Amino acid sequence: MCRRPDERGQALIEFALGLPLLIAAALLGLAVIDAATTQEAVETGARRGSLTLAASNVDVQAVAAANDTSWLRGQRLAAGFVPSDTALRCLGTPVTLTIGANGHLGFLLPFQRTWSATVTTVIEQEGPQRDRCAAAGP
Amino acid sequence: MTALAAVMLVAIAIFGAGAARLAFQDVERLEVEEASLEAAGAAAIRAGALIVGGASDFDVTAAMRDEANAVSAANITRGTWQAANATRTSSSDVLILVEVTVTVHYEGLAGPLDLSATRRAQVRRPPGP
Numbered sequence: 001m002c003r004r005p006d007e008r009g010q011a012l013i014e015f016a017l018g019l020p021l022l023i024a025a026a027l028l029g030l031a032v033i034d035a036a037t038t039q040e041a042v043e044t045g046a047r048r049g050s051l052t053l054a055a056s057n058v059d060v061q062a063v064a065a066a067n068d069t070s071w072l073r074g075q076r077l078a079a080g081f082v083p084s085d086t087a088l089r090c091l092g093t094p095v096t097l098t099i100g101a102n103g104h105l106g107f108l109l110p111f112q113r114t115w116s117a118t119v120t121t122v123i124e125q126e127g128p129q130r131d132r133c134a135a136a137g138p
Numbered sequence: 139m140t141a142l143a144a145v146m147l148v149a150i151a152i153f154g155a156g157a158a159r160l161a162f163q164d165v166e167r168l169e170v171e172e173a174s175l176e177a178a179g180a181a182a183i184r185a186g187a188l189i190v191g192g193a194s195d196f197d198v199t200a201a202m203r204d205e206a207n208a209v210s211a212a213n214i215t216r217g218t219w220q221a222a223n224a225t226r227t228s229s230s231d232v233l234i235l236v237e238v239t240v241t242v243h244y245e246g247l248a249g250p251l252d253l254s255a256t257r258r259a260q261v262r263r264p265p266g267p
Binding site: 014015018019022023025026029030033034036037040041044047048051069070071 | 139171
């Protein structure tokens with residue numbers, strides 16, 4: 001069936017207007033999936049980091065363990081420790097670990113957001129601080 | 139236009155399913171790690187108590203294995219637990235060091251996926267007189 005020239009023009013305009021909307025919706029959909037997966041990943045990463053922290057008492061090792069989460073690989077992680085390992089942390093010291101990431105496709109969202117998770121753990125092995133803890137006494 | 143929209147929907151669906159699969163795999167890997175750590179801790183405490191109580195070597199090993207099996211299975215998603223292998227050693231300052239390897243098999247969105255994790259726990263010897 002042949003279309004009249006004005007119908008072909010109408011279809012072209014619809015396509016020209018619709019394509020950017022379609023692409024924007026698709027990118028937004030991908031970004032939302034990425035955001036949800038990143039939130040799940042930072043929670044997993046924070047739990048994994050807290051396990052390592054409890055057994056090592058070393059912040060860098062905890063961040064490396066958190067970064068071992070698949071979806072977080074290649075992302076820049078923001079990690080916070082309260083207190084950090086520059087302070088004295090002995091057996092039983094509670095430490096709060098916060099892991100944050102922006103997601104692989106965070107730049108596609110209309111707002112900047114860091115997806116983060118916080119876990120509190122307790123030091124079970126004093127690790128490199130053993131001598132300092134022994135000197136500090138009970 | 140309709141075909142393009144369909145292609146994009148399929149691409150988003152594939153991306154979403156892949157992302158969910160990775161997320162599930164990470165959660166399950168963490169679950170195995172946590173279960174092996176829990177099992178090692180529980181087995182070390184149980185075996186340590188038996189050693190201090192003067193139980194025989196055979197009884198200590200059997201109790202340690204039972205504890206490792208029970209605790210790891212209880213901390214893993216039902217139906218996925220395969221085995222827990224526990225071994226023990228000791229030294230001059232460590233009463234017992236237990237190493238537990240937990241093996242699981244997952245099906246579903248994340249699977250088929252075979253995972254294992256090994257963790258250790260120890261009980262130190264009490265200070266001498």
